[in-house]
Amino acid sequence: MFDKKPLQRLYYKDFTNGRITKFNLLVRIRDIRKQKDRDVKERLKLIGGGYPGSRKEFKETVLTYWDKYGFKPNIDYYRLYCVGKDSFDPRYITDPVWICYILPYFNDLSMRRAYDDKGMYHRLFTGVKHPDTVIKRMGGYFYNGDGEQLISAEDAKKLCLKEEALIFKPALDSSKGKGIKFYDRTSCTEKDLNDIIAHAGRNFVAQRLVRQHPYLSALNESSLNTIRVITFHFKGEVHMLSALLRIGADGAKVDNTSAGGSAVPIRPDGRLYEKSVNRKSEWVDETAKGVKYRDIQVPNFADVVDTAKRLHCQLPHLNIIGWDFAVEEDGSPVLVEFNVRPEQNQISCGPTFGDMTDEVLDEAFIKKTLRQ
Amino acid sequence: MGIKSVVRRRLENHHIKKAHKRQLDTIRQHIAASKENIAPLSAAQDEEAKAYWQRFGFDIKTDWHRFFYAMTGRWTPQYITNSVFYRYIQDSLNDRRITSAWSDKAYLDRFVNAARTPRCVVRNTSGRLSNESFELISPEEAESIMNRYDALVVKPALFTSKGKGVRLIKKPYDFKAVDREYKSNYVIQLPITQHKDMAQLNSSSVNTIRVNSVLLDGKAEIMSCFVKVGKQGEFADNSGHERYFIGIDPQTGKYMDYCIDHDLNKYTSIPSGFNFAGQPVPNFDQLKETVAKAHACIPHFAFAFWDVCVEADGNATIIEANLDTPNIIVAQATGFPFLGEQTEQIMRYYQTHRK
Numbered sequence: 052m053f054d055k056k057p058l059q060r061l062y063y064k065d066f067t068n069g070r071i072t073k074f075n076l077l078v079r080i081r082d083i084r085k086q087k088d089r090d091v092k093e094r095l096k097l098i099g100g101g102y103p104g105s106r107k108e109f110k111e112t113v114l115t116y117w118d119k120y121g122f123k124p125n126i127d128y129y130r131l132y133c134v135g136k137d138s139f140d141p142r143y144i145t146d147p148v149w150i151c152y153i154l155p156y157f158n159d160l161s162m163r164r165a166y167d168d169k170g171m172y173h174r175l176f177t178g179v180k181h182p183d184t185v186i187k188r189m190g191g192y193f194y195n196g197d198g199e200q201l202i203s204a205e206d207a208k209k210l211c212l213k214e215e216a217l218i219f220k221p222a223l224d225s226s227k228g229k230g231i232k233f234y235d236r237t238s239c240t241e242k243d244l245n246d247i248i249a250h251a252g253r254n255f256v257a258q259r260l261v262r263q264h265p266y267l268s269a270l271n272e273s274s275l276n277t278i279r280v281i282t283f284h285f286k287g288e289v290h291m292l293s294a295l296l297r298i299g300a301d302g303a304k305v306d307n308t309s310a311g312g313s314a315v316p317i318r319p320d321g322r323l324y325e326k327s328v329n330r331k332s333e334w335v336d337e338t339a340k341g342v343k344y345r346d347i348q349v350p351n352f353a354d355v356v357d358t359a360k361r362l363h364c365q366l367p368h369l370n371i372i373g374w375d376f377a378v379e380e381d382g383s384p385v386l387v388e389f390n391v392r393p394e395q396n397q398i399s400c401g402p403t404f405g406d407m408t409d410e411v412l413d414e415a416f417i418k419k420t421l422r423q
Numbered sequence: 424m425g426i427k428s429v430v431r432r433r434l435e436n437h438h439i440k441k442a443h444k445r446q447l448d449t450i451r452q453h454i455a456a457s458k459e460n461i462a463p464l465s466a467a468q469d470e471e472a473k474a475y476w477q478r479f480g481f482d483i484k485t486d487w488h489r490f491f492y493a494m495t496g497r498w499t500p501q502y503i504t505n506s507v508f509y510r511y512i513q514d515s516l517n518d519r520r521i522t523s524a525w526s527d528k529a530y531l532d533r534f535v536n537a538a539r540t541p542r543c544v545v546r547n548t549s550g551r552l553s554n555e556s557f558e559l560i561s562p563e564e565a566e567s568i569m570n571r572y573d574a575l576v577v578k579p580a581l582f583t584s585k586g587k588g589v590r591l592i593k594k595p596y597d598f599k600a601v602d603r604e605y606k607s608n609y610v611i612q613l614p615i616t617q618h619k620d621m622a623q624l625n626s627s628s629v630n631t632i633r634v635n636s637v638l639l640d641g642k643a644e645i646m647s648c649f650v651k652v653g654k655q656g657e658f659a660d661n662s663g664h665e666r667y668f669i670g671i672d673p674q675t676g677k678y679m680d681y682c683i684d685h686d687l688n689k690y691t692s693i694p695s696g697f698n699f700a701g702q703p704v705p706n707f708d709q710l711k712e713t714v715a716k717a718h719a720c721i722p723h724f725a726f727a728f729w730d731v732c733v734e735a736d737g738n739a740t741i742i743e744a745n746l747d748t749p750n751i752i753v754a755q756a757t758g759f760p761f762l763g764e765q766t767e768q769i770m771r772y773y774q775t776h777r778k
Contacts, residue, residue, distance in 0.1 A: 161523065161524075164520050165524030171534075174533050174720075175533055189723065190518070190724070191722070287559065287561065289559075364557055364559050365557040367529060367546075367548030367549060421549070
């Protein structure tokens with residue numbers, strides 16, 4: 052299935068940092084493929100087999116389409132993506148191709164670690180609201196909220212103790228809400244705070260909780276429900292690929308689907324689609340409290356999309372970015388974080404590149420004109 | 424040879440660049456060929472140097488000490504060897520995974536926002552053109568921005584060394600030609616007017632000061648520094664071989680009484696005829712302050728190696744942040760140990776903080 056040569060070239064920078072051999076690289080790619088294939092099989096079982104198209108149809112539509120790019124995708128992905136459709140749609144991109152080819156081509160992942168640092172957001176992005184940061188720790192040193200003043204560990208603790216509630220997030224190497232800790236003055240002692248700081252690592256940010264818009268908190272009060280917008284810089288323009296509203300599970304403090312949350316696609320006008328999808332690919336049309344998704348309008352959605360597009364221009368070397376925005380009580384978008392290896396959201400939002408698919412795949416696999 | 428040693432050697436070779444290797448060979452040749460010119464160390468000195476580094480767990484040969492002692496006339500066991508610095512100390516205290524991104528000239532003003540940096544009017548990052556405030560622009564717009572200025576400097580923004588590709592361009596501009604030549608990852612900046620005292624060293628080039636700094640326990644300090652004097656008639660101060668390095672005392676900010684060239688030959692004068700010995704670097708205290716502020720912005724790196732220019736108004740401007748390969752041979756041959764007065768402190772920090 053895989054042509055190994057471009058993989059070596061594209062993946063070299065990311066995984067190896069110039070230090071690991073070809074062997075390690077190929078092993079890593081094989082592992083990704085196996086893992087993703089397994090995931091898809093499990094999800095297909097949960098939804099009862101997916102789209103029941105014949106192998107002949109798959110060959111005629113999908114395999115013929117991907118043949119010119121040198122790929123022979125696995126049918127399971129298309130059975131999953133085309134659930135509820137009339138035919139196979141070849142524009143869907145399988146996860147191994149997305150992770151091993153598309154992302155490394157469009158995003159210079161050797162730069163990922165530097166720009167993905169939450170402690171650097173205040174310097175990288177201007178003209179957008181960030182959550183109120185009380186302290187941050189970068190490279191083992193404590194800084195004040197705006198990141199401009201080095202402070203001692205003792206002062207950092209004092210600043211935290213003044214706050215009612217804080218969220219501690221790892222600034223580097225974080226994903227799926229892992230490592231996030233909460234501090235609440237009413238329930239935590241000073242010793243608890245010491246423990247949180249001691250175990251938060253050398254790179255973290257401590258922020259006040261964002262007061263989200265009432266429309267969004269109505270969906271689930273316990274979590275900060277964020278809008279995930281994927282933007283794509285292509286041919287001198289920034290496009291929005293898809294947008295989702297992520298809603299935390301009842302009682303959960305984070306909104307990640309991996310932590311039991313669900314995701315609802317957002318229409319271009321800001322209204323939600325009828326159904327949300329969770330990690331188990333189950334479609335639901337209302338929240339745990341009985342709020343119908345179709346009745347919800349995401350506040351200030353146009354502003355969120357404009358902000359994401361504007362910020363994308365400020366971030367170099369990366370052409371595909373997944374942005375997480377919260378919306379404050381007054382409707383202004385707040386940048387929570389961004390992700391340089393976003394998932395595709397194809398189950399809920401359709402083919403990743405939509406009508407641009409042919410153009411994008413030609414660029415990534417045939418023309419290869421992107422300068423990096 | 425075990426796998427660990429192979430990997431370490433590979434890393435060392437990877438990080439020491441070609442030009443640097445040449446100097447390394449030069450030292451070896453100097454030591455091998457001209458034994459009579461480089462007096463041997465006394466037994467006490469030899470023992471002192473070995474014992475000093477043994478304390479931190481390093482068995483060293485004293486050839487380097489012998490060479491630098493002969494060169495500078497200043498004895499100290501604190502001279503550090505390439506292998507100790509690159510293999511162990513720098514690898515352990517700098518986050519090398521992010522060096523290329525953080526030394527990107529197109530983003531220097533964002534990363535090191537506490538210090539003065541050159542004004543970028545056009546930036547190209549991975550083929551994406553943007554203006555000073557990071558808004559996307561077309562090639563036509565880039566050319567119209569350039570036409571607002573009489574002279575501009577074009578530089579590659581990433582993976583640069585030895586001033587390669589740094590050029591002063593003047594009106595009329597042809598942006599397409601620039602774009603064809605530099606392809607991607609380059610910056611177009613406003614030129615800098617250097618201080619008149621710095622111009623005395625060589626008026627055609629911007630003579631920058633290489634400042635090596637260390638960030639320990641939240642405090643940034645200068646370890647060692649030297650000034651790079653460009654070739655006469657050249658714009659960049661670090662291209663070609665006919666360039667000179669003059670050591671600067673990091674405490675007083677005064678030039679040493681000799682200079683060296685790229686091949687580590689010693690001179691007492693430079694082609695411009697300026698008598699530099701004992702002269703002060705203009706506004707050195709402010710320069711130190713600027714570097715300390717800049718280093719506090721990049722806490723993932725214990726070591727940073729800055730190219731700093733003293734502008735006509737006396738303010739220090741950070742031209743470049745080098746985070747990968749400092750020239751420790753030149754830094755030591757121009758007068759002072761590379762890690763400077765902080766050697767002891769750094770080595771103790773290394774022992775407790777190494778990864």
